[in-house]
Amino acid sequence: MDQQLIDALLQGQERAVGKAISIVENRALAQRDLMKQIHPYTGKAQVIGITGSPGAGKSSLVNHLLKHWRRKKEKVAVLAVDPTSPFSGGALLGDRIRMHDHDADKGVFIRSMGTRGSLGGLSEACQDSVRLLDAAGYDRIIIETVGVGQSELDIMKTADTVALVLYPSGGDIIQAFKAGIMEIADIFIINKADLPGVTQLRAELEDLLHISAAPEHRKVVETVSTTGEGTEDAVEALHTHHQYLESSGEKQQRRRRQLDSEVKRRLTEKFHAAVAPLLEETLQQMENDDPYELAEIIYETYRKNERE
Ligand SMILES: Nc1nc2c(ncn2[C@@H]2O[C@H](COP(=O)(O)OP(=O)(O)OP(=O)(O)O)[C@@H](O)[C@H]2O)c(=O)[nH]1
Ligand SMILES: [Mg+2]
Known part of the structure; x- marks a missing residue:
């Protein structure tokens, strides 16, 4: 194994991180050794899964989360995972447009992952990539996935906290419900809260969740990701959930199950x-x-x- 690559990765050098992720995606021979060597440096980051139907505003929201955490000087990585796309590599075109504010920022790493090269399955490649980013010193690692299929569910299980992004359009909730994402989601974000139908969506959601009985750390928040309104509430909900995970021992249990x-x-x-x-x-x-x-x-x- 290339010791230089590992050293550079542990120092948080972006090029090394990118290279290491490619090794994992291609299941190159070096993968096992790489994962073994970086393992002692993992386990520190908060891993956040963000999912929701196409166009829900996930990337726009992520963009605001990035801004928020960068103001606090935290290092943030985004893996935009699309199980329907064969392409891997840089940022997806749409995401690049929305996230280009961060292009020159050394504290931000953005990478898209598709099915190409991920012979061992995308969720495995994603899981190992998260570990690489963790070892490279990223404080927050966001996994953005589109859709509500089985592969997204598997990918979301890599995360400590799962946020489901919904928007007032109808049909959305039922789909998420069917796919089982409701059960694994911790935070529910109603985005596009500037559009009509928010009250109804919230009511439907709370009905399905029996939210009155839902614990304090499982929250519903509203955002407008075109303007950034509500970002603080989303951050707060993520933070509260993370604290709950740590203090209740649930984080350990989740990692144990993984x-x-x-x-x-x-x-x-x-x-x-x-x-x-x-x-x-x-x-x-x-x-x-x-x-x-x-x-x-x-x-x-x-x-x-x-x-x-
Ligand atoms: N009105 C309104 N539009 C929004 C809001 N947030 C995002 N959009 C718009 O919705 C569209 C999709 O936003 P994205 O952030 O790309 O959504 P996404 O969920 O990442 O989409 P995919 O990655 O393609 O699944 C864009 O045109 C955004 O400008 C919002 O709060 N209100
Ligand atoms: Mg997106």
């Missing part, structure tokens, strides 16, 4: 790799097409081979 599923995934990968030749062989020889029995045969043969 670790659990990740280790399981790695184990599955390892096991698959170990039995791949056996699988191939068994399937070719077999007239049998009972998957349960085939799996049993492969597993038993594997164990027998291991003992010998």
Whole structure:
């Protein structure tokens, strides 16, 4: 592993961070070693997931969050993840336009991630990229994803705090509800609060959430991201949730659950790799097409081979 790259990354040099993310996206050989070496430097950042339907105003909101945290001299990174796009690399065109205020700012890192090169799955690449950014010293790491599909849900599970951006247009909530994002969202941001229908949306939302019984750290806030109105409320809600995570021990528990599923995934990968030749062989020889029995045969043969 290129020690220079790791040193530069740990110093927070943007080019090194970009290079390291590419290694992760391409699942290059160096990935494992890279992740292992940076691991001791991770675990400090606040990871915020921002999701919502296309055009909800996520990037506009992120732009204001960036401004807010930069005024406080915090380092902020944004991963704009689009599971429907094959493109990775710099910032997406739309995001670049909205976030160009920060182009020359060394304390801001913006990167888009698509499916290209992410052989191991976009959510894994995203998870490792978050760790790289964490090790590089970014205080806040924002993951912006579009849509409400299964891959967005997986990606959002990487975050400590998940914010769902809605806007008064109808249909939005039902979609989010169906996709299961309501359950994992911690903060609900009604953006485009300058448009009509906000009261109704809030009522629907509170109805669905049974918000009267919802805890204090699960908030609904209103923003107008064309002007930045309400940004402070959004920041406050994110902050309160983060504090709750830390003081309640929920943060540890969430990270533990993430670790659990990740280790399981790695184990599955390892096991698959170990039995791949056996699988191939068994399937070719077999007239049998009972998957349960085939799996049993492969597993038993594997164990027998291991003992010998
Ligand atoms: N009226 C109004 N328009 C807004 C508001 N926030 C954002 N917009 C507009 O909504 C459009 C979409 O904003 P984006 O920030 O790109 O939304 P997004 O959710 O990031 O969109 P995708 O990344 O394409 O899913 C832009 O034309 C914004 O100017 C708002 O509070 N009020
Ligand atoms: Mg966007």
